[in-house]
Amino acid sequence: MTTPVQTQCEVISNKRVGAYHHITLSADKISERAKPGNFIGISVGDEKSSMLLRRSFAIYQASGRGPFGGTIEIIVSANGAGTRWLVNRAPHDKIDVVGPLGNSFGIPVEPVRALLIGGGYGSAALFSLGDALRQRNCRVEMIVGAATAEKVFAPVEGKRSVHSLSIFTEDGSMGTQGRVTDPIASLLDNTDIIYSCGPMGMLQAISKLAATKEIPCQSAVEESMACGIGICMTCVLPVIGDDGQTRMVRSCTEGPIFEGSRVRWDDIGTVPSGTYGGPK
């Protein structure tokens, strides 16, 4: 984990992309440190806001010194009041950001065959990972999906980050009709590692498929977070450690990326019996 910083960022641009907003922020210190898979915490609302807690967003791109100094980009889905506030920010507005947060995707030293699977805005975190993998000479195949076309996040520029990109929508409004999980079984034999980011149900399904062939599967989870920096203990989920012991583990510091086979997906929302320190 890199040391996070807290900084006032200027909004450089804010553009609608399908159902999402693509927001670019000037953020020298964060962009310098960011690795694929990291996220940031943004303070939402004005001085008299009743919203106390930061909102978390995966870093879509972190760029070094460009015309605006270092920048970070995020893809935001306006789901509630905090994200609504955020997507209404205009260029030159300042926002308070803490980052980079969390761990990052593990990148193999060998040139492996990688399968990247993103659901909804979850694909955002995967493009910079694709770049990093390609630099290591990996073959990068990406599957992106969502309920409808406008919820698919697959920008044209993103195609450079991958060797192949296929799109699935549940209503068939873009790409193939179906779910991102549909093609996976047939791809497993040609895959050395899976990376996935999206809704919990999708991560779980993918982890289970990966497990059938014992393929490593890095899953970026999304748990409700009060602090994002490891001090509140709200963001935990049951994860099996190297010693075989299940622990309630913070997804903001020890995650958000976990090896899928280690996460006790079926038991999220419980303290499974046998958990370290669990009720007797």
Added chain:
Amino acid sequence: MTTPVQTQCEVISNKRVGAYHHITLSADKISERAKPGNFIGISVGDEKSSMLLRRSFAIYQASGRGPFGGTIEIIVSANGAGTRWLVNRAPHDKIDVVGPLGNSFGIPVEPVRALLIGGGYGSAALFSLGDALRQRNCRVEMIVGAATAEKVFAPVEGKRSVHSLSIFTEDGSMGTQGRVTDPIASLLDNTDIIYSCGPMGMLQAISKLAATKEIPCQSAVEESMACGIGICMTCVLPVIGDDGQTRMVRSCTEGPIFEGSRVRWDDIGTVPSGTYGGPK
């Protein structure tokens, strides 16, 4: 009292005037009903604001059907978070307004000699009163004052509403150095009625001077208001009724304008002994 309405108003313009902001709102239903001395209650902050209570503002001008339909204008001093929010509104923004609220200045039927005294933004409420008085052929003399020049509110257009306008500033940066109360004693002999609006200390001083010659003195007070419409009982002050009995009276419905000699200025912030229903 006119029946108030609650309505979404569009900001037509927002201009800096010295230390204040002059904000014009489209407000058909309110402008139709407004009388000099009325005020409005504005809901401040966005959907997630922690500020629960409306802020009160005297109506500076209420105009019938112009290019934007009926409008109301207010003069706002950004003192705290709510007024800061308000002065940051841009044209086309919508704000929620309740009004017109409170009683209005009493206008004599005879063509009397009226003295209007405004402190700070308090003068705003007096210009439309000046117009009404002039229509009744009254002689209208106005004294406006503040600590410094930029806190004097005396717009050029306002001069049409009065026969004479004199300005006082405590630091001498505009008009005569001194307080609005300085010249009053010498004017009383040529004054039939006084209207005053400004800080409590000023209203009190003016009321006492008026009392020396038994000149009626209508004072627009500013008490902390939670509702502005008469349902919370937070905005009271001790006022002597026709029957000589002191009562704790709501300044939002029975005021904000009171006959100065009826207000127990020295006892504001207490329940004076002998008050109706007071502690025995």
Added chain:
Amino acid sequence: MSINQIDQSAKFGSVTFPFPIFTASGCAANGKELSQFFKLSEIGAVVTKSVMSNPRSGRATPRMAETASGMLNAIGLQGPGIDSFLEHDLPWLHAEGARTIVSIAGESVEEFAALARKVRQAPGVSAIEVNISCPNVENRGLVFACDPVSARNVIEAVKRSVGNTLPIIAKLSPDVTDISIIAREVHDAGADAVAMINTLLGMVIDTKKMRPLLANKTGGLSGPAIRPVAVRAIYQVHAALPKLPILGMGGVMSGEDAFELILAGASGVSVGTASFNDPNAAPRIQRELLEIVEQRGFNALSEAVGYAHRV
């Protein structure tokens, strides 16, 4: 199914109100001012400002302070006294077609009993709310609602005064270690329902003047800030006494907030501080609530009461 087909009624003891949203005592005066904004008969009932035997001046100002998502008030029960109330305010409400719940407040058990006797004889009263969050002058100024014995004594006396003529709603304070103990006492003493929560005792200090901002020093905290406390209190009392109707209140600003209190166990919901921000809050919240209840597939609002306990 259209909104109108849902049964919106809320039952408190022997009285059924056709609509579920009420005003909160002290946040609607005695109805006149709000009637400029909406027809009082459109909502379930007007709960009037707590009235005492004699006219009251209330406390000195400042009486209020805005706080984060809330406010403090220390009005001190300013009001005309019961006789003037029954002579002027109640008949006016009746003529408007408003259903009226008369809130009474006393400084002694006897004052409560006497007030209840007068209210009982007046026409046009739907129920009586007993605001026991008042200092008991006969017991070192301890608030009735904070002591099970005092709370019980007041309700028993009121019950003796009104018998079964009017439903008795005991208004509870959240400033107690276990609110379900108080609820049980007042229920046993004859209360047909409880209203909760009253404000939480709070204080704001003016950091410029370096002294308490309110003239009374402490005041009652209301508004959305306290809603989680209201939901918890209602949930606890409904769990302990599932048959006891609850008039829920505390920080309700929207239909969704009202629905939250209903799921916790409230049979009807009072709107307090919200009316200061939005004079049309009560009818708006009622509309929003009914839409939600309909969307969730309930045929009657009463089916949703305490629904959050089923899991």
Added chain:
Amino acid sequence: MSINQIDQSAKFGSVTFPFPIFTASGCAANGKELSQFFKLSEIGAVVTKSVMSNPRSGRATPRMAETASGMLNAIGLQGPGIDSFLEHDLPWLHAEGARTIVSIAGESVEEFAALARKVRQAPGVSAIEVNISCPNVENRGLVFACDPVSARNVIEAVKRSVGNTLPIIAKLSPDVTDISIIAREVHDAGADAVAMINTLLGMVIDTKKMRPLLANKTGGLSGPAIRPVAVRAIYQVHAALPKLPILGMGGVMSGEDAFELILAGASGVSVGTASFNDPNAAPRIQRELLEIVEQRGFNALSEAVGYAHRV
């Protein structure tokens, strides 16, 4: 006069902390994470997450809900257990130069006593905070802090364990009818100071799922929403026991908020939920506070403690 000349120290029993702002238990873990943002030695002390005898998994998720100007949490005291804490966390804090107040939590009087004995023997502890807002498994799960006798028993046992080696700070819950009664009990039992307030018991119901949002159903309400309750509670306890030092907390987001608690009677102030919004909250608030204290003309922060009582 420059800021540096003001005496900023805060005294709790026999220990004087050079700075007045502390972290709040459970809102700073055991210091490591926040040390990425500021030097822990810059603030008065780190109050560690309440630790129990054995490792604890804590409760199921969801463990938190944002509320109006506040949040609910139900963590369930997740932690490594006292032995691991003393072996790993405490020495790390000591090496960082942080002053450490160890918060302990138990399910029985004996667990508290045993924890205190272990803490007493460890080097690098400035004081011990006793979090009595835990369910007492020996008394139907009633929270120690809500019962004067249980509260007293815990503090007496801790006092027997640590003697006069370390100041004992008893952490009080606001969920009681009269907090000054509890304060008096723990003071009599040997507490050198009290910390207040812990969270208020609250609940949020998920109106989509129509059930309590937290897995644990209820949770603790913190943040600016509760600050008026904190100020009132501190004011009451300082009025009742003017000599008893108070570590104040509850919704402090700024130096002005901290000053409000000090005027009410707090000798030092803990920053909790604010750190979730702003990881630099504690040192920022400390800077802002000192500026205000200086502006108001005090020569020492201690002169401002309880100043609002003088009028």
